[in-house]
Amino acid sequence: MTSVLKIGIAGLGTVGGGVLRLLQAHADLLAQRSGRRIVVAAVSARDRHRDRGVPLDGVRWYDDAVALAADPEIDVVVELIGGANGVAKTVCETAIAHGKPVVTANKALLAVHGPDLAARAEEAGVALAFEAAVAGGIPAIKGVREGLAGNRIDGVFGILNGTCNYILTEMRTTGREFAEVLAEAQKLGYAEADPSFDVDGVDAAHKLAVLAALAFNARVEFDDLHIEGIRQVSALDIAYAQELGYRIKLLGIARRTEQGLSLRVHPCMVAEASPIAHVEGVFNAVVAQGDFVGQVMMTGRGAGAGPTASAVVADLVDLARGLKVPVLGIPAARLERAAVLPMDHRRGAYYLRLMVVDRPGVIADVAAAMRDQQISVESLLQRGRSPGDAVPLVIVTHETDEAAMTRLLAALGALDAVLEPPHVIRIEDL
C-alpha cells in the first residue's frame, strides 16, 4: 500500500452517502490521525445520477460491485450493499480473494457467514472490519474485542434495534398501541415500509449473533438464536410494567452458562432503576460483563447516516494505521461451535397477564395451576371491577424456568375463565 489509502465503496445508499460526506468533511483531520490520506477511488451503486451531496468527479464508477471489488487500483473495499447473501457476499469474498481488506456494515452477512468470511480473510492475511454492523456509531465491536480483551466475557446484551426502542419508548410516553406508533414511525422514517426485519427481532438477532461470537470467541450459528419481536407488546402491559417498577425493552441477550450459551432476543421487563431502562428512543446500548472489569455499558445512536458513517470510517482509520486483529477475537481456525442452552432452560421471573372473567374463584383456579407447576407468586394485581366481564389479572412470578412456564400457560389456557391466550414478558435482572 502507498501513503494514500484508496478505497472503493460498493453501495451508496444512506450510509454510503454519509461515508462520502464524512470523508470529504474531515479529509485533513483523518490524514493527521491515520498518517495517510483516505481517498475514494471508486464507487458502485444502482443509480448513477442521484445527488449524494458530494461531487464524484474523477471517481471511477462501477455498475458491477463485484468488478469494483477486484479493481487492482483499490486498497480497501467498503461493502454497504447489505443482505446475508447475494452480491454483498460476493463482493466481500472477491475483495478478500484479491488480497484486499474489507470494511462492511452488513450485520446479516456477518451473523450468517461471519466465521467463514473471517477464515477467508485471515488466510488471505487481510482485515475484515465491521464496527458499523452492530449498534451504529457505538464502538461496541472494538470495545468488546480490544477494550475488554483481558476478560473472559460471561455475558453481552443490549438494546440492538433503534426502531423497536423508539416504538416502545413512544408507546410508554404516549400510551398508544403498537400499530399506531409503528405507522407514525414509518411516516417519520424511523421504520421501514416493511418493518418485519426490525419489529420481529431479526435485525437485533443478527447483531447479537455477531456480538456473541466476539464475546465468547465462539462459532455461533444464527439458527440457534431464539427470536421474538415486539408486535405482541400492548399499551396495557407497558402501563402495568410502569406500575410494577419496570420498563419494557427489546433486548438481545447472550450469556455463558454451564450448560451452554443462552442466545435470545425478546421483549424484557427491566427494573426502572437499571441504567439500561433509561436508554430511550432511537438509542442503542451494548453491555458486556467481564470477569475482571464487571459490567461496561456503551450507548449511542444505533443507526442513521452520521453514526454509521462514523463507524465505517473508524474502521478505515484503523486500516490506515495498520491495525491487525483476529476478526472474531481469536484466529478463525480456532473458533469452536458453541453448545447452546435450550430456551426451556431459561431461568428467571415472569410477568403474566390474563384476561379473565370477573367472578369469584378465578384467582383460586389460577393459583392452583401455578402451585401444580411449583411457580410462586411475587405479586398479583386485579384492577377494575366489572362483574361477569373481562378484567386483566396480572401476576409477577418468583424465579422459575421456561419449561414450567410453558406448562403453566397450557394449563391456564384450558381454564374457562381465561378469555385470551396469556400475555407473558420475561423479567431480566441485569
Place this chain on the structure above:
Amino acid sequence: MTSVLKIGIAGLGTVGGGVLRLLQAHADLLAQRSGRRIVVAAVSARDRHRDRGVPLDGVRWYDDAVALAADPEIDVVVELIGGANGVAKTVCETAIAHGKPVVTANKALLAVHGPDLAARAEEAGVALAFEAAVAGGIPAIKGVREGLAGNRIDGVFGILNGTCNYILTEMRTTGREFAEVLAEAQKLGYAEADPSFDVDGVDAAHKLAVLAALAFNARVEFDDLHIEGIRQVSALDIAYAQELGYRIKLLGIARRTEQGLSLRVHPCMVAEASPIAHVEGVFNAVVAQGDFVGQVMMTGRGAGAGPTASAVVADLVDLARGLKVPVLGIPAARLERAAVLPMDHRRGAYYLRLMVVDRPGVIADVAAAMRDQQISVESLLQRGRSPGDAVPLVIVTHETDEAAMTRLLAALGALDAVLEPPHVIRIEDL
C-alpha cells in the same frame, strides 16, 4: 520482539496485584487473542515479601524500578507506581529511551507530561499506552481515539471519580451530610485516608486533561483547568436538586467553543431524565460528542484492582497484536496548545441557595440584585416559615454567564438579610 511478550511491572500495589492475577488466570485465552504469550519477566515494588496471591518464582526482582525499565530482557514496561513526577516519570522515560513500549495507569503523569512523553515515545518509535489512566475498566481512551476517529469531537465529559460519585449517591439516598458519608467511605476503603485528591476534584481533572487532549488532539495544560470538588455540596442542596428534577454529580467537562476550550471540573446539576444522572455509586461515565456520531456514553467501574487490571491488560494485548496509534490521536509533534475559554465565559443556568432572614422584602431585594445583572428567574422556592430566623431561599436562573453570576453573588453577599455566602451549583444541559 520474540513470540513471547516479556513484561516488567513497576509497582505491585492494588492494580499491580490485579494485573498479576489476571495474566495468570487468562494466560491461555490471552495467548489466543494476542497471538503470543504475555509473560511477567520482572517486577519491582517496595515490599518483596508481601503475598500478592500469585507466585513470583522465576520472576526477576528489582528494588530499583528504573533499573527494571532498562532491563534488556524486557519487551514492555508497565508503570503502576503513580505520581506526576519522581520515579514514575523516570521509569517511563527510561523505558522509552531504551526503545521499550510503556503501559501506564498514571493519570497524573499523563495530565502533566502527556504531550512530552508522547513526543519521546513517537521519536523512539514505541507505544505509550494508558487506557487504565482514565475511568478504570471503561475502554474510554480507545473509544475516543480509535472508535470515534471519524469525528471532529466537540465535547467530552463525564463522571471521572468514583469516590465522589459514591459519596454523592450515598448523600442522596440517605440524606446524610458530606463529612459523615466521607468517613464511612474511608472505613469501607472507597476513599483514601487523605481524600483531598479525590474530593477536591484533582483526580477527575487529571483524567479530564487526558481525555481533552485526545478528543481535541490538542496540547492541554493542566493548569488551565478550572477545578472544584464536592466538599461544599450539602444534604440540603441535594434534597432541593431532587425536588427540582435534578441530580448533583461531579463532572469533568471539556467543550470546544468558538473562543477556545472550556475545561472544568465542578459539581453540576443534571436533569433526572438524562442517562448520566443514573450512573451511580462507584461507577464512572465518559460521554463524547462527535459531529457525525452524536453522543456516545460509556459507563463502568472506574477503579479497583479488577477493572484497572482489565484496562492495563487490554493495552498489553494491543501491544502484542502490534497496534500502532499516535499516543494522543495525532502525531505529538503536531499537537498545538489549545486556547482556553476563561471560566467567566461559562454560559448556562445556575442553582442558587441563600440563607436569608425570614422577613418581608427580602425577595424584593434579591430580585432587584438579579435584575441589575440581567439574570432572570426560572423558579424560586422559599419553604418553611420561621419569622425572624434563617430560611433557605432557592432560585434557579435562566441562562446567563459566570461573570454576571460572580457580580450577583457579590451583590447578594452585601445584603443584610443574606446570612451565609450563597451556595451555587451550575446546571448543565448535557
